[in-house]
Structures are given as C-alpha cells and as structure tokens.
Amino acid sequence: xxxxxxxxxxxxxxxxxxxxxxxxxxxxxxxxxxxxxxxxxxxxxxxxxxxxxxxxxxxxxxxxxxxxxxxxxxxxxxxxxxxxxxxxxxxxxxxxxxxxxxxxxxxxxxxxxxxxxxxxxxxxxxxxxxxxxxxxxxxxxxxxxxxxxxxxxxxxxxxxxxxxxxxxxxxxxxxxxx
Numbered sequence: 001x002x003x004x005x006x007x008x009x010x011x012x013x014x015x016x017x018x019x020x021x022x023x024x025x026x027x028x029x030x031x032x033x034x035x036x037x038x039x040x041x042x043x044x045x046x047x048x049x050x051x052x053x054x055x056x057x058x059x060x061x062x063x064x065x066x067x068x069x070x071x072x073x074x075x076x077x078x079x080x081x082x083x084x085x086x087x088x089x090x091x092x093x094x095x096x097x098x099x100x101x102x103x104x105x106x107x108x109x110x111x112x113x114x115x116x117x118x119x120x121x122x123x124x125x126x127x128x129x130x131x132x133x134x135x136x137x138x139x140x141x142x143x144x145x146x147x148x149x150x151x152x153x154x155x156x157x158x159x160x161x162x163x164x165x166x167x168x169x170x171x172x173x174x175x176x177x178x
Contacts, residue, residue, distance in 0.1 A: 066160045066174055076147045077104065079154035082162055107143065 023029075070078045080103060085095030114136070124130035129137055159165040160174050 067158055067162050069154065069158070072151060072155060075154040076150035079150040079158070080104075082154075082158075083150075 069075060077100060080099035081095040082099075083095070084099035084103065086093040086098070118133075118136065120130070120133050120136070124132045153164075156167060157164055159171045165171060
C-alpha cells in the first residue's frame, strides 16, 4: 500500500471529514486562485505601464561591450568565477571549475540534503525563524547576503576587463575601433 516502515495507516485526527466540516475545491478554491492570478496580473501590468524600463540599443555583433556582464540573476555566478580564480605560483586554477561548478553544485547539494539532516522539533514546522532553527536560519540568511553582495559587486564595482573599481574611481579610456 506504499506505507513507510515505522508508520501506520491510521489517521492522525479523529475528526471525520464530511459535508459539515469540509469545502469543495471547485468552485471555492478555483475562484480564489483565479482572483489572485487576475489581481497579480493587473498589478504587474499597471507597474509595467507606470515605470519605464528602457532596453539597451540593439546588439551590434561587431562590437562587444566592455565589460560584458551577465543578467543580474546570473551576475553572482560570474562574480564568483572571478573571485575564485586562484593563482599559486605559475599554476592557475580556473574559477570556472571552483566558482562555476563546485560552489554552486555544493549549494545545490546542500539545498537537497538539508531537509533530511534537519532535526528540528515538530513545533518548528511551518514557523518562520523558530528559536530551535537558529543554525538553519543563519546559514540561509548568510547565503542570501553573500549572493546579494556578489550581485552588487558585479553590477556596480566591475569595470573594463572585469577589473575592480570603486564608484568614485574613473574608468580608463577604452580604445574603440571604427
């Protein structure tokens, strides 16, 4: 029957579901989902009409922008690749391996196995920032802060040839070929 070892088929509640204590999903739930979908769509359309979001000029295949940057949601990976490129003497360890494969792979593996390693008590289930989950919350917030920091560095502090520039430092002149 697909029952996991160590569990029973018995229900955890003694309340019997019948017409007096249950609601059909159609039309009640469907109506709520449709209303939330429509409200979200309307708000998104209004925000799109009110706030200008200009695109850059059309791409020119003969001119590569310096620096060529990934979209903001991938910029943390591009910055991680730049940060994790290691030079030990004459040997260079590629940041593409460390920051592009190993670190994101470790984060993905951590996200997959973390629920199986979590030993939080039952009262912490479904409660945001429960006292017994301080380590899990601290790790999650730290990862979010680091990813945000990498995005900000890649977006505002990287200039030509992916060199680091403070906001008050001028960028060097880049020769252009006409």
